[in-house]
Amino acid sequence: MDSLPFVDVMASSTSHVGKSDMKSFEYTFQAEITNVYPLTATEKLYQIQLIDPAERQRFTFKPGQFVMLELPGIGEAPFSISSSPIRHGDLELCIRGVGNMTNFLAKVPRGTKVGISGPFGTSFPVGKMYAQDIMLIAGGLGLVPLRAPIAAVLENRSRYGNIDIVYGARNPAELLFTYQYDMWRQFDIDLSIIVDQGDDAWDGPVGLITSILAQRIAAARDMKKNTYAIVCGPPVMFKFVCDMLMKAELPMQKIFVSLERRMHCGRGKCCRCNIGSTYTCLEGPVFDYWTVMNLKEAI
């Protein structure tokens, strides 16, 4: 028989599995829902705080990462963090009620004890983007994972060049974080919002996100040299938006996308979120577009 590569995993790890191992594997921070703000008819913003102050301070994450939120008796699901990294264990998660767990969550009162484990996954490299322009493009719920890098960028606003947020939603009623738009604009951010269908009160542009993106690209400085892009949205949006960015000569490795996949374990075991042999929970959810292009069926 020729060689089957053999990794004697059992022999290489000699230490006994103690209870502590188990705890670190399943380690869940005790947390509490401190506030709930309805954003739209279906989405709510949950402020969740780790209960132990020391743990809260130690909890660090990078923009773009996600946590597992656990509701005892209901289940556990991954959510991207949409608060600023400097707030450590004072998390904000924006969640739409669509399934068992999220619909249950929509009904729980303030003060409910929940579990938080993580953070998991890769992040947007905002540290690499100093002195560059950043274009953040979000469609629908795609603004949720983008709110963390937006916050991180705002905190260091002077280090970055022009910042564009291009945000598309189905209709004005589904726009998220509307109360923050003025604040973002005060920080010298170009915020362009477009909806598929306007209503009586809406006086902004109506149409697809690509139409407004084209304007922003036309107004941008030399895209090839000066710009990074961060994209998140529904699956159909990625292709059109990224194609457009590439036509504007933005290099693939300067486009970052956050992909969504179903996840159960968050540790690369349950074999659900993999795209080919790449696990979204370990090597994602943030990928550069170069990697995405090389992953078949990623978008």
Add this chain to the structure above:
Amino acid sequence: MKTISKVLKKDHLKSLLRKLAKDRQLVAPVRNSYGDTLFTEIEALDGVEIDLDNQAQSSLKSFLFPQQQVLFEYSTDQGSAPVYKAIDSDGPTVFFGLRSCDLAAILYMDVIFLKEVKDPYYRQKRENNILISIGCNEPFSNCFCRQTKSGPFMEYGFDLQLTDLGDRFFVETGRAQGEEIIQQWAHFFSPASKEDEKAQYQMRLEAQGNFKRQVLVDLAIRKLKDDLVPEEVWSKLSSRCQDCGGCAYICPTCTCFTINDRKISTDSGERIRTWDACTFAGFTTMAGGHNPVDMKQNRMKRRFMHKLYYDVKSHNRTSCVGCGRCVDMCFGGVDIIKFINMVGQGEI
């Protein structure tokens, strides 16, 4: 480690197992009253028929990675942390009579569960195991382990490997535990003579030629790698898939799982993990209703690609060990052998 070779008379086998089972659990392929051979935990060796003539219909997967496993219990009293179940290792267990494919499957599961992030639930079942495998002189009807490089005899991974030489077993050691067994119960074993070694060598050579089916695994892997598989292959096969998930459940290396919470009472519950199958539509459907692997055809593609290409890419081996169990299991005839040969021969 230098291999020690011994000979064990077949008459001595039960006595040896009895000694081994004294302070350990014993799991072996047992023929039950329905005529099925299944890996079974043996309470008492008397009156049990250990069946080494047929392939066990089940694999050892469920002993190391149970179909349903409680991970921990919790109570929802205000502020109380989940109560983690004690994770003392399962008692020592002897797995006897596993075939090379079963052994290769365990080695694969070790990689999945214990490399990088170590899974404590798997590990507590995996440590303290003694693996006594038996090589296949006469591979079974749907076996193709030679092509997946996981048989008919293994070179490593076992504690003891037996070769059937008619009235006696040729015994090789693979790990220190196997050597200890030979030393502790030395009176069951006799030294292997030159003839025994020759006979075993002969047996291994002959076994290579005894495969009944030709399965072009290497060729298929190469074609999958270069993406030379036409869509019709997937669509043709998937039209016969009945979405039962049987292939994934019977597969000794399919380790996909799902995690659920189950309530025990109003203020307590447990978290359980259960086998899942990637051929189910709900496996990858996300909360918004979007499914990145949306058609049956794509789910089947995902499964076969995982077995034959993704694992070659990430772990340098196929996760198909060539046991042929899924071939017997699938009543739609969507078997992996058919697929491999369709791809390998390029016929649609």
